[in-house]
Amino acid sequence: MVSRVIPVEDFDLVVFGGTGDLAQRKILPGLFRRYVAGQMPESARIIGAARSDYSDGDYCDLAHDAIVEHVADVDRDKLSAFLDQLHYIAIDAKGDKGWGELKDLIRSDVITAFYFSVGPSLFGDLAERLHSHGIADRDSRVVVEKPFGRDLESARALNRTLADHFDERQIYRIDHYLGKETVQNLMAVRFGNVLFEPLWNQHYVDHIQITVAEEIGVEGRGEYYDRSGAMRDMVQNHLMQLLCLIAMEPPSVFGSDAVRDEKLKVIRALQPVASHEIVRGQYDGADGMTSYREDVGDPRSHTESFIALKVHCSNWRWAGVPFYLRTGKRMKARSSEIAVTFKDLAHSIFPGDEARHRNILSIQLQPDEGMNLQVTIKEPGPGGMRLIDVPLDMTFADALGPENNDIPDAYERLIMDVIRGNQTLFMRGDEVEAAWAWTDPIIDGWEERGDVPKPYDSCSAGPEDAMMLMHRDGRRWRDIKA
Incomplete structure (x- = not known):
C-alpha cells in the first residue's frame, strides 16, 4: 500500500525567527521533506526573516547545514533545488528595517502564511507591522508557537493582541503533539x-x-x-x-x-x-x-x-x-x-x-x-x-x-x-x-x-x-x- 501525497497550492511562507533553533531543527528540515515527497510546488517560496544581516546565500548555507544534520539520506540534487526556493530578509520586529523589502518580495496571487517562531512578546509587533505595511491581508494565515501565555490573564492578553490584527480563522496555534x-x-x-x-x-x-x-x-x-x-x-x-x-x-x-x-x-x-x-x-x-x-x-x-x-x-x-x-x-x-x-x-x-x-x-x-x-x-x-x-x-x-x-x-x-x-x-x-x-x-x-x-x-x-x-x-x- 502506497500513501497518497496531495500537493498543496502555491504559497509564500515567511518564517520570523528563521535563523533560530526551531527553524533549523524542525521547520526547514520538515519543509525539505515535504518538497522531496512532492507536496510542495516548485514555485513555492520560504522566506527567512530575522535580525541577522544575512544574504540569501548565507541563509541557504544555514539551511543546508540544518537539513544535512536533521534529515537522513539527503538527495543532494533535490536539496540544491529546494535551496533555490529560499530567500532571506534582515528585519527589525520593533522598527522599520526590512519591512519594505518583505512587502516587495511577497506575492499577492498565492497563499501567504507567517510563522511566528519567536517569543510571544514579539507577536504584537510583528502583527502590527504586517498590517501597517500592507503585507498581510484578510486571507493570510499566521502560525504561533507555544507557550500561549503562562496563565489565564496572559493568555487572554495574547489572544487580544492577535485578534487586533487577525480573525480567529486566520490564527493557527501550533501544538506539535x-x-x-x-x-x-x-x-x-x-x-x-x-x-x-x-x-x-x-x-x-x-x-x-x-x-x-x-x-x-x-x-x-x-x-x-x-x-x-x-x-x-x-x-x-x-x-x-x-x-x-x-x-x-x-x-x-x-x-x-x-x-x-x-x-x-x-x-x-x-x-x-x-x-x-x-x-x-x-x-x-x-x-x-x-x-x-x-x-x-x-x-x-x-x-x-x-x-x-x-x-x-x-x-x-x-x-x-x-x-x-x-x-x-x-x-x-x-x-x-x-x-x-x-x-x-x-x-x-x-x-x-x-x-x-x-x-x-x-x-x-x-x-x-x-x-x-x-x-x-x-x-x-x-x-x-x-x-x-x-x-x-x-x-x-x-x-x-x-x-x-x-x-x-x-x-x-x-x-x-x-x-x-x-x-x-x-x-x-x-x-x-x-x-x-x-x-x-x-x-x-x-x-x-x-x-x-x-x-x-x-x-x-x-x-x-x-x-x-x-x-x-x-x-x-x-x-x-x-
Missing part, C-alpha cells in the same frame, strides 16, 4: 470502527493513563523551564490535548470547529484537582548526572520537573472514570503512551488467577508510533486452561509496509495544514483560555500551600509518591518502556 500520526489515528480508531466507540465510556473503561516521559533533563532550556515547570510546559497543552481527544464526544463532522467544540466541552467538564491527587517531583543527580537545581542554576528551586495528577471529567460518558496523567524529565526512557484499560469481566468462568486479565488498548506516540490491543488467550500446550495476555500489534512500520515507514514529522504535517487552511489540529483561542482556567487554580493551590517537589532519582519512573497515587486506588502505572 496534535500532528503526530498516532494522535490522528486515535480519532480514526474511535470514530471509524464499530468495535471501539460503543465501549468508550464508563460502563466498560476502568481508567485511562496518559504518560509523556523524557530521558533528557532541562538541557539548555533551564531559564525558561524554571519559570514554567512541567505543569505549564506539558500538562496545560500537550497532555490536555491528548486527554481531549480520548474523552471528547463524536463531532457531527470531521471539521475544525466541530472537533474543537467537542474538545472545549471536555476541558470545561474537568473537575478541580484535590491536593492529594497531585504529585510533583524534581530529579536528583546520580551516576555523574547533574540534578535539576544544578541544571537551572538555582539551589533552592521549587519548580517541578515531574508531575502526576488524577483527573476526573464530570459528564455522562466518563462519570467515575479516573484519568491519570504523568510527565517528567530525566526518566528511565523516552516514551509517550495513552493506555485505555477496560474493566474486568462481569463474571469469569475461569478460577483464581486465571480470571485476572484485562483488555488494554495502548496507543504509543513515541518513540515508535503505533497501537496494540492486549487480549487474553489460552497459553499453547498441554496442562489445562492457562491464560496469557498477548498484544494484537498495530505498529505502523510493520503493518503498513516499508514503503510507508517514512511517516511525516508532526511539524511537516501541521505546516501543510496551514497552507491548506485546515485548522482541525490547531488550538482555538477559547480552548487555550479554558485550559488555563482549569490549570491556574492547581498551580495557585500548591504555591499557597508552599508545597515542595519530591526528589526522584534520575533515570527512574519518578517519585515514590506517584506510585502511591495509583496504588491506593488498587491500580498501578504501566511500565515506561523505550
